[in-house]
Each structure stands twice: as structure tokens, then as C-alpha cells.
Amino acid sequence: MTLGSFAEMRNVQDFHAFVNAYRDCFPDDVLTVGQTLSADQDVTALVVELAAQNRHPMVVCERVDGLDVPLATNVFASRERIARLFGVEPGQLHAAYQQRANAPVAPCYVASGPILDEVIEGDAVDLAQLPMIRHFQSDRAPYVTNAVIIAEDPVTGVANLSYHRSMRHARNALATSLHSRGHLWRMLQAARARGDELRVAMVIGAHPLFMLAASARVPFGTDERTIAGGLLGAPLELVRTPRYGIGVPAYAEFVLEGAIDPSAYAEEGPFGEFTGYSSDRSTNNVLRVDTLMRRRDAWLVDVVGGPYAEHLTLARLPREAEMSEKLKARFPSVTALHYPNSGTHFHCYVALDQTRDGEARQIMLALLGWDPYLKTVIAVDQDIDITDDAQVLWAMATHFQPHQDLFVVDGLPGSPLDPSSSVDGTTSRLGIDATRGSRFEGKRAVVETAALERARTLLQRLAGARP
Secondary structure, eight states: OOHHHHHHGGGOOOHHHHHHHHHHHOGGGEEEEOSOBOSBSHHHHHHHHHHHTTOOOEEEESOBTTOSSOEEEOTTSOHHHHHHHHTSOGGGHHHHHHHHHTSOOOOEEOSOOGGGSEEEEGGGOOGGGSOOBBOSTTOSSOEESOEEEEEEOTTTOOEEEEEOOEEEEETTEEEEOOTTOSHHHHHHHHHHHHTOOEEEEEEESOOHHHHHHTTOOOOTTOOHHHHHHHHHTSOOEEEEOTTTOOEEETTOSEEEEEEEOTTOOOOOOOEEOTTSSEEOOOOOEEEEEEEEEEOTTOOEEOOOOSSSHHHHHHHHHHHHHHHHHHHHHHOTTEEEEEOOGGGTTTEEEEEEOOOSTTHHHHHHHHHHHHOTTOOEEEEEETTSOTTOHHHHHHHHHHHOOTTTSEEEEEEEEOOTTOTTSOTTSEEEEEEEEOSOOTTOOOOOOOOOHHHHHHHHHHHHHHHHHOO
């Protein structure tokens, strides 16, 4: 199977079909673990150790103690793997994502699907039947990290999709945090004003492009299920949940149907968040589960939490793509944009072919104003590889003068999960101009391409000659 033919399978909406096709096409990029792992941190530990070796394969764990299903994780840890879903190289990923996200496709309802294989309702619901693992030593409990909550507007039927960490609270209830206070929070407040609860469905495991669509940055009132259709290149196939009729992916692994009571409260957290710290900052909401749906052959599709590549890239890629499109449309000198893992969600690097002094500062101000998570933006020249922290730090070391090349903006709203933010959630933001500027004097010391090619050939020959 070629990269192109693999990408053509993106409209096959079954996660199992995706894994099997990917493993056939790129066997070296999938690590299958046959031995039994503990459900207490072993999966996270495996990913952490792989990352320490600069390895980011998709991981399939066939046996996890206490789980009656296989587990797949680290799907989004590699930008190259995500790019393969779009049939492009990593450098084309932003443009490919935006092209398809900007061409939404309405979902379609089908009569049945694997998610309806097993349906458990009412008093028979027991969340002990829902597979969960503990990711970090400091976690309060095992958590679902891949919990996409779908809430439909009761009048328009337009759905919001968003991720929310969730832990078992009772036999038929989860404690969850709406810490982003985004669109789902807004819908919950509207339900409160109506004197109603908010009916929702939680999807745990689906095709990667559905998961990516759930991270999309779109205006309120946009149905992310149409974004999933755009990414898939075909209508997202939905079935209706049995009690509230919410449209969920027909090929999902698990779906919980229920409601969030605006007045209910449950202690939730701490949980290992993207900052690298355990956070107990939470809205402490309760999701009552009325129906548990699952595939007969379900997998637990896990997302590695904490400050690791999967969590960061899944949440960040749609934001990067949107920012890249906006910046390049307004500022043609922008050549590349990157949010490094080293900065969690708080740092951004932007490369530009600066045409006049002050342009870098203007671009950084735009980024700091558009993205509420950003605290630091570093601008560099276009010859700097912004996917390489070392090159960005070199540009900062040799081009940046603190007395004239930085600015700070104070008192702006930031991420509620930032442990350094103020009690009211405000933060300051920093712009660093590490471009050379018009008055810079210096000539880079480089080795010509022909000499580098000779060196590569020599080293390959020497490596082949080793016993």
C-alpha cells in the first residue's frame, strides 16, 4: 500500500480499519505489545521511555490488566503520521488541514453501526464496565483522556464537540471538568437559564480524523461533525443515541449517553495536565450516564496526557493551522509557524522574510492577541528551522538584544491550567524579536552542499563496512 492509497482510506471511518491499514503500510511505525501491562501507569511509562529515545510510534497494547479490551495510544504523537492521513508531507500539514476543514461536509444518519452492538440502559449501567487506566502517580483515579463530549443545541440541532478529562464518580456518573469554559460551558449556562440539564453523549474512541475535528477552533454555532466530514472527505456516518437521539459516530468504540446537571458538584482532579503539573483546577461537573453503548470488539483509544507529544499535538494542530492561515493571509512575509512541545501550549515560533523593521513585532502582537494560550512568541528569519529548538535558541543567542528586542503585555486572560497564572487567571505575554534586522552585520559560517553530500556518502560507506 502506498502513501496515496493509505490516504484514500481516510473516509473508511472504522478505527480498527485505520489501525490495520496503517500497520500494513508503515509496520515500523507501530509498536505492538503482547505482554500484559499494568493499568496503573505502565502505558504512560512506555510512551515516556519511547519519547526519551526520540521514538513516537503508535502503540497497541494487546493486554492491559483489568481491561477486557485492547488499548491503542500515541496515535497523534507523530506529525508525520498525521500528515499521512492527509496524503501529504509534514511541511504541508497546516495547509492540508485548513483546506479540508474549510470545506465542511454535513453528516448523514445511518440505520445501524458497530456502536449499537451492545446497549446498556438505566439501572443496568455500571461504569466499572468502562475501561480506564491511571496515567500518573498523582492522578486522583483512573481517567478517560479521550472523552469527546457532544452536545446538540435543542433548537437548531447543531452540535459542539470538545475534550474533557473524566473520572468515575459513581456507578452511573462521571466527574469531569469544563475547565476551558468554552462552547460546552456556554451551552451548560444556557441550559441552567432554561432550568434544564444539558443532554450530552461522550464518545470514547473513533477515527483519528473525528478526534482531530473535535479539537477544531471554530466559531460558536459551528457543528464540528461537519468539520470531521471535511477532513474525511465524506459525510460522517452517525447513529442516534437511544434515549436523547444525539448523533454519534456509527463506528465509535464506546459512547456514554446522559446529562450534565448545572447544579451538581463532584470533586475532580488532580490530573496530569499538558503543563507537566498535576492540576486540580476544575469546574467539578457531574455527568450522569443513562446509557452505555459499545462495539462488541471495542478498543480503548487512549490519549497520553501530560506534556507529551500526543496530547500536545492533538490539541494544538488545528490551532497552528488556523493561526498559520490567518497570519499568512494578513502578513505575506510569514513563511512558517510552529508551537514546540517544549513550550507546551504557551510558546510559539514564527519564521518570516522580513521586509521592513518592526514587522516581526507586529506579527508577534497579532499572535499574542489571537491565541489566548500563548505567553511567549519568538520571531526568527526564514532560514531558521523552527521545528528545531536548538536553531531557535541559536537565533535568539546571536540576534537578540534584550534592551531593544522584547516587549511585554500584561493583564491578559490566560489558560486556567497554567500554574504560574494569577488567581483570576490573567497572565503577561512576551514577544522576542530574534530576527537579524536591517542593521545586522554578520555572515553565517556554512559548509557547501557538495561537501556535506560527500561526507554523508563516506559515513554510509563506513557504516556498511562495520562487522
